[in-house]
Amino acid sequence: MSYADRPWLTRYPAGSPADIEAEYTTALDVFDAAVAAEPDSPFLCYFDxxxxxxxxxxxxxxxxxxxxxxxxxxxxxxxxxxxxxxxxxxxxxxxxxxxxxxxxxxxxxxxxxxxxxxxxxxxxxxxxxxxxxxxxxxxxxxxxxxxxxxxxxxxxxxxxxxxxxxxxxxxxxxxxxxxxxxxxxxxxxxxxxxxxxxxTADDVAVLTYTSGTTGEPKGAMNTHGNLAFNAQTYRDWTGLKPGEGVLGVAPLFHITGLVGHVMIAMLVRAPLTLTHRFAPDVTLDAIRERRPVFTVAAITAFNALSAAPGATPADFESLRILYSGGAPIAPAMADRLEQVFGAYIHNIYGLTETSSPSHGVPLGVRAPVDATSGALSVGVPVFNTVVRVVGEDGEDLPVGEVGEFVTSGPQVVKGYWNKPDKTAESIPGGALKTGDVGFMDSDGWFYVVDRKKDMINASGYKVWPREVEDVLYTHPAVREAAVIGVPDEYRGETVKAYVSLQDGATVDTAELVEFCKEQMAAYKYPREVEIVGELPKTVTGKILRRELRDAG
Missing domain, CATH: 3.40.50.980 (Rossmann fold)
Known part of the structure; x- marks a missing residue:
């Protein structure tokens, strides 16, 4: 089997092309074309x-x-x-x-x-x-x-x-x-x-910051070509038609919101409904008022919407094209939410460095569930895209074997801003080493079964332990710190910190939580801190986060 042969193409709907050609060179071209063709059409719907x-x-x-x-x-x-x-x-x-x-x-x-x-x-x-x-x-x-x-x-x-x-x-x-x-x-x-x-298509349109394996944020250089191509990917993959409204649930600074809301609305010349920030009751009223057709959001947002006071299936009747990305979806939750929304929530998967989608479940198709792990498939690679599953030696692995996803396609960023070494390390030859681990089955479906190293995924936001640990280390009472992700019913994962204290020091765990909260974005700070006498270490003194996860 050769990944270059793209065995997943058999999963595409009949008549769907394997490759598409970008209609516009730059993101600004996409916007300018909408202004020229539909100047008086609604674009941004913001409350009244x-x-x-x-x-x-x-x-x-x-x-x-x-x-x-x-x-x-x-x-x-x-x-x-x-x-x-x-x-x-x-x-x-x-x-x-x-x-x-x-x-x-x-x-x-x-x-x-x-x-x-x-x-x-x-x-x-x-x-x-x-x-x-x-x-x-x-x-x-x-x-x-x-x-x-x-x-x-x-x-x-x-x-x-x-x-x-x-x-x-x-x-x-x-x-x-x-x-x-x-x-x-x-x-x-x-x-x-x-x-x-x-x-030009190769010019950088937006710097979107992501975190690397060291925890140091890196500015992914999403080019005009990246954005124009993946806007079209969203449109052609979902079948969204001109004028059909988009609900802006994902944060616009995030690559999902930037491409899956802003860029697709420009391309389709459709109204984009915005509500400042996500509040389930406010968003529910916006859906009732504006009747959008499409959205892509973290599964936690769909869950919160379904539980909004007074929400009924009739409220969601206009939303007939639903996609979710950023965090794994439990198959049971997908089934439950389908009953509420009246439409199947399709998985879509990508990274900041792939300018949003690299994989998706085709519209109208139900994602399979892996019988062994219970994982719901994240879909198949989208147009023009080759995703390999490789081992530690970088060689392609057979069907069913677990390895790292390596993605090539027009949506992969050209690199990281002012970080040529990181670019060479993570995107050698233009192929993105995603750091996500999973496998492809014999039918071409892809499954994410783990994340490489220690990254925490809280409601679709990436949290790197070292960044949280670095903040904890600035507290005078803290001697050592280790941060891990722990299961959370609402967020998928949430942040937990283990700390040991300086000799003679005393501190309330609530104080440590508040200390981090004051210095970090809301999704990053630890919701739980546990004080221990010693943290587990290797013989060389390296703290073993793995043992903390296994013990938890």
Missing amino acids: ATLTFADVDRAATALASALVGDGFSAGDRLAVYVQNNPAFIIGIVAAWKAGGIAVAINPMNKQRELTYMLVDSGATALLTLDDLYDDVAAPVIATGKTAVRTVFTTSPLDFQTRDDPRLFAGVERRRNPGTRDLVETIDGFDGSSLPAPTL
Whole structure:
């Protein structure tokens, strides 16, 4: 068997091509085509507001003009540090219109994390929520460590008037000294124009930060070609038709939200429903109001929606194309949720470095369950994609044998920002060594059965133990720390820390949890800390996380 022969193609629906040709060269081309063809069609639905493609185009052009006026030039980086707001899309399109690169930053990140990403990316401009500026970004910029010289702030209240109290109770617009208000900037530069940037498929469109085996975040260079190709993959794989609405459940800074929400909505010229952040009751009302057809989300989000007070199967009737990625799905949960949603939730699988999907379950097909492990298949490789299962020696393994997935295709990123050594290590010759371990069965279905090394997967977010341990080690009472993932009914996995204390030190475990919470994104900090006398080690002194997992 040769993986290059793509035995999984027999799983494709009749008439489906093995390969597709990208219709657009760049992500900006995708957006510009939508503006030209459907300027007055709804694009962003944000509570009681609807922004057309032309509205977003004018706003992005205005912001791009302001950026260029401040010295932003081709190849420069604009960091976008907001929630699921219209500002996110306006920001990334503005960066492209100015010939630059957007840097997508998790709005849950704290000062330490934000500092690293701004410094690493070399961003010269920042678009952020006004409260995040006051609480997080301003102190970072004040250190002088970053290259940021221009800051635009926006409120979650912008672009709408409903001010839903379930999300926005007590929220007021802030005027941040030393920054420029986004809405005022758009108004001030309304009607401006810029020469079309010179962009190619190989140019970087967005830096999306992921973690490496050392725990040091790496900026994956998602190119314009990557985004344009995988937007089309989503469209052709799901069968989403022009104008059929997309529900924005996944965070837009995450590759799933960026491609599976923003890019597909641009390509299909469809309305994208946004709700600032995911709150089940608010999202349920948005579904009732906007009647979207498609979404892709972590299984925990589907589970939360199904349990929203007052939710009935009738509420979800419009959502007939459902996909879930980011975290494993238990077969029993898939069956239960199908009863609630009235539609089968198909698995889809990919990484930041594959610009979202590399595998998917074809629409209308039920994923098989591996009889031995009980795992639900993550699907088959998508168009133009070859996935090999290799052993430790890098050689292809036979059907059914467990090894590492190595992915090649148009969606694989060109590398990591300013990290040629990491690029050579993880993407040699353009083939991504995913670090995920699994196998392919005789019918071409792929199964993920484990994750390489010690990465923790909490609700689809990657958490690397060393990063949490490094924070714990800064507490004066902590002598040693080891972090592992433990099963969690809601998140799939959650973070647990084991610590030993300095001689004579005392500390409450709740204090250690709070200590980490103050310095880390919400999905990263340990929900449980256990104090032990000694941590298990090898004879050379290396802490054995494996023994802690086995003992737990």
